[in-house]
Amino acid sequence: MAPIATSIMDAARWRRVQRTLAGYFFISPGLLGIALFLVGPLIYSFWLSLTEWDIISPPVFVGLENFRTAFLDDKLFWVSLYVTVRYTLVAVPLTLFAALAAALLLDLNLLGISGFRAIYYLPAMTPAVASVVLWRWIFNSEFGLLNYILDFVGLPKVEWLISADVVMYSFWIMALWSIGPMMIIFLAGLHGVPRTLYEAAEVDGANAWRKLWAVTIPQLSPVILFNLVIGLINTFQVFTAGYLLTAGGPKNATLFYVLYTYRNAFEWLKMGYAASLSWVLFAIVMVMTLFIFRSLGRAVHYEAG
């Protein structure tokens, strides 16, 4: 009796071990990737952030000196942070609102919907470098499309990329152009709103405006939160446009944070300092995300179950 019971138990245990091994086998490529290109580099980068290092000579341990320099002595650190926050504070609400409005319009299904969906998505398909090339021409002060439109309606020409006071508006316009992915996510969210809720609202005599505020927006709130968080994280990391379109200028007006970090690391070879800057960014993004989840998470409507 007893030996049979043990062998059954052994078999059960063996099957559990086997299942665990099989499970880890399936996720092993991902685990390897995370270990090699995430956990390892994170530890290494944290160590680098405490050093001064030009890649050529060995790194010198300096403790928290890099962080002290950034916060107290480095004017450009604050400039880049200011530029990035300013860009984000306008670009994220602007694109969120525009994407939602566009999705609501498309959801009305007035015209051939798929064609319009494609048009909104086009900018996201365009290689970043190609869109930079295109926008440089659109923003051209003398012969550009935008100044042509301004001229057409009788407004004076604007130095879109040359004036330090104006250049941020150019970046906001570009942000507005690429709302496609956000809009598609809203559109998918809108398809998920149960029709019965609208029918119930209609029975209660709600008009279109009331239905928007009482049904659509609350139902959509998880999607809005998702887009807000993803939008913030992405916008905070803007790089390519600042690098190629304006090279951070004029007068550092588009010296975005990641661009400044990139320069420290790969142009000036201040690897240790750049690593510290990247950790500051990481901390900012983390705090921002947690803060949003804490403060807005409760206001978000989730379907029970």
Add this chain to the structure above:
Amino acid sequence: MILPFLWMISSSLKTRSQVWVFPPDWIPDPVQWHNYVEALSGLPFHVYTFNTLRITIPVLLGTLLTASMCGYGFARMRFPGRDTLFMVFLSVLMLPAIVTMIPVFVMFTHLGWVNTLKPLIIPPILGGGPFNVFLFRQFFRTIPNELSDAARMDGCGDLYIYWRIILPLSRPVLATVAIFTFLANWNDFIGPLLYLQSDSKKTIALGLATFLGLYSTNWELLMAAATAVTIPALILFLFCQRYFVEGVVLTGLQGV
């Protein structure tokens, strides 16, 4: 939305003197098709295209395999630590890319991989990116368990179930991930910028940036090059449009 594109195409077909006209003409006259020939032969774009494909194709195949494997593990198997590890995967999405970019660059410098295509091929293959794993997991969870249970009764292992039962049922998500991966690599700029230095190694996006530096005021040629680089992505999009929306629906925002 569409206006900038029309402007791009219109400018790409103009003569140099017609570009410098204000207010601009919308219709190029005469139409300068040879701008495209001139732009694409100004730099070795055929080499750039070849390099881009040499990166994109292995990354595409590798991503489909490893991301779907991980997705299968997370969606259809039970083992201790699974949910914690999945949360780790997801939290990677919150990490700014620059944080790991610096140490990984140093790592590849030590390995002597700078100015080779390896840094752009190998990391994305390992695990296939958390977002793709997420897409696969969400899709696999919608496939009824009865199918794999029946196969298991017949004595089939997980590898067989994954390869013969689950993957053949997963064409939509395979297509979605394939498209996202193709585009991400076709359009990537910062990766090639970091790792590829010599002209013979450059990708299309990096080549276009070089072109922008060299021909900074030849707008008709710049527009022709930009249009040409955009066209493959556009064609792909027009044919596979529905998979984009499916991909978003798949993320199953309600189920996160």
